[in-house]
Amino acid sequence: MFDLKKRHSFALPACANHVDVIHAPDDVRKIIWQDDSYILGAGSNTVFTSDFEGHLIVNRLLGSSIVELDDGYKVSLAAGENWHHWVARLIDQGIFGFENLALIPGSVGAAPVQNIGAYGVEVAKFIESVEGVDLRTGTAFQFTNKECNFGYRDSVFKRAEYASFLITSVEFYLPKAWQPCLEYPDLKDLPTDASAIQVFDHVVAVRQRKLPDPMVIPNAGSFFKNPVITSDEFRRIKQRHPDIRYFETADGQFKLAAGWLIEQCGLKSLRIGGAGVHQRQALVLVNSNQATGRDLTELAHQVRKQVAQRFGVWLEPEVRMLDNRGLLTL
Ligand code: FAD
Numbered sequence: 001m002f003d004l005k006k007r008h009s010f011a012l013p014a015c016a017n018h019v020d021v022i023h024a025p026d027d028v029r030k031i032i033w034q035d036d037s038y039i040l041g042a043g044s045n046t047v048f049t050s051d052f053e054g055h056l057i058v059n060r061l062l063g064s065s066i067v068e069l070d071d072g073y074k075v076s077l078a079a080g081e082n083w084h085h086w087v088a089r090l091i092d093q094g095i096f097g098f099e100n101l102a103l104i105p106g107s108v109g110a111a112p113v114q115n116i117g118a119y120g121v122e123v124a125k126f127i128e129s130v131e132g133v134d135l136r137t138g139t140a141f142q143f144t145n146k147e148c149n150f151g152y153r154d155s156v157f158k159r160a161e162y163a164s165f166l167i168t169s170v171e172f173y174l175p176k177a178w179q180p181c182l183e184y185p186d187l188k189d190l191p192t193d194a195s196a197i198q199v200f201d202h203v204v205a206v207r208q209r210k211l212p213d214p215m216v217i218p219n220a221g222s223f224f225k226n227p228v229i230t231s232d233e234f235r236r237i238k239q240r241h242p243d244i245r246y247f248e249t250a251d252g253q254f255k256l257a258a259g260w261l262i263e264q265c266g267l268k269s270l271r272i273g274g275a276g277v278h279q280r281q282a283l284v285l286v287n288s289n290q291a292t293g294r295d296l297t298e299l300a301h302q303v304r305k306q307v308a309q310r311f312g313v314w315l316e317p318e319v320r321m322l323d324n325r326g327l328l329t330l
């Protein structure tokens with residue numbers, strides 16, 4: 001019996017019986033993919049709402065290499081490496097670029113899946129290629145950055161037809177020519193010539209202030225994505241809610257701050273059983289007191305419904321929710 005409570009950061013009570021853990025490349029060859037298989041990294045974007053009756057494949061592949069080139073560094077990391085550990089370690093070695101992405105929990109292999117992003121930077125900016133094995137056929141793959149089709153919290157790896165694509169390593173390129181990225185509102189207080197270490201320390205401090213530590217209050221980060229809407233839809237909403245918080249995207253659409261939408265619905269104090277909306281960051285749902293999967297799904301339904309009723313926008317989950325059979329849609 002495999003206790004899933006300790007294997008996902010939302011820490012709901014759940015178990016799995018059929019689990020394969022991959023520690024070495026040889027283990028990959030032994031995996032037999034089934035229709036109910038699910039690949040798990042560190043579990044910080046996956047929520048088990050009940051016991052999982054499918055086949056769980058847990059990736060723990062470790063390894064790294066750094067090659068210095070004239071103008072930058074090629075950094076290759078195995079998928080089971082810890083993301084934040086490498087952000088800190090590369091900065092210590094004078095290799096900069098990842099600092100805005102400090103303190104994001106989870107594994108390197110999951111980073112391309114939803115194209116992790118924070119404080120104005122997305123990991124796609126540094127990814128050269130993603131390597132792995134299609135567990136259904138046993139065929140190796142190597143996708144270029146373009147082939148990964150990265151978007152906001154999105155990549156090909158989130159599509160159902162790529163569910164069996166196990167990422168085994170990610171190759172990054174970090175140029176030596178470096179400038180701090182300070183456009184995100186939370187970074188505006190930093191000097192324009194801030195060092196990578198200053199940016200790293202600042203991002204860590206902001207995150208520690210705003211986001212609950214999953215080791216203390218279990219959670220999965222932003223539960224929903226920030227909804228991206230067209231300029232027509234945006235004009236309609238802005239007319240009725242002039243102080244709405246948003247970002248304009250590069251392609252002329254509008255990304256609404258879902259935390260603001262949830263807060264405006266008066267949901268910051270909403271609790272269902274042991275699950276609740278976080279007091280400081282309404283986009284984060286938390287397991288504040290031994291929540292069950294049912295508490296959480298009911299809470300997520302309530303939040304979505306009330307935001308849709310007030311703003312006419314349906315929030316889409318960022319997290320992967322699973323029940324006993326597999327992926328759940330809200
Ligand atoms: P898991 O939850 O194990 O898996 C996530 C997805 O990736 C699943 O679909 C899984 O099937 C797939 N996957 C995992 N490993 C592999 C693999 N080797 N091959 C193929 N598919 C794989 N995210 C952000 O983008 N920005 C943030 O600022 C951020 N802040 C967070 C703060 C907190 C407190 C928490 C708890 C989460 C936060 N997240 C954030 C979400 C989370 O950290 C990221 O999504 C992270 O990349 C998840 O890594 P993981 O290994 O835990 O993934």
Ligand code: EPU
Pocket residue numbers: 117118119120186210220221222223224225226245257258259260261263280281282283318
């Ligand atoms: N806001 C509120 N009330 C809230 C929460 C936020 O009014 O309860 C407002 C803030 O005041 C701000 C705006 O909403 O004006 C945006 O808030 P914040 O900067 O905290 O970021 P976010 O949009 O809520 C996104 C990511 C985070 C990432 C931060 C920083 C998504 C879904 N979430 O959150 O990623 O760390 O920006 O870049 O895009 C995650 O993906 O798990 C995650 C934590």
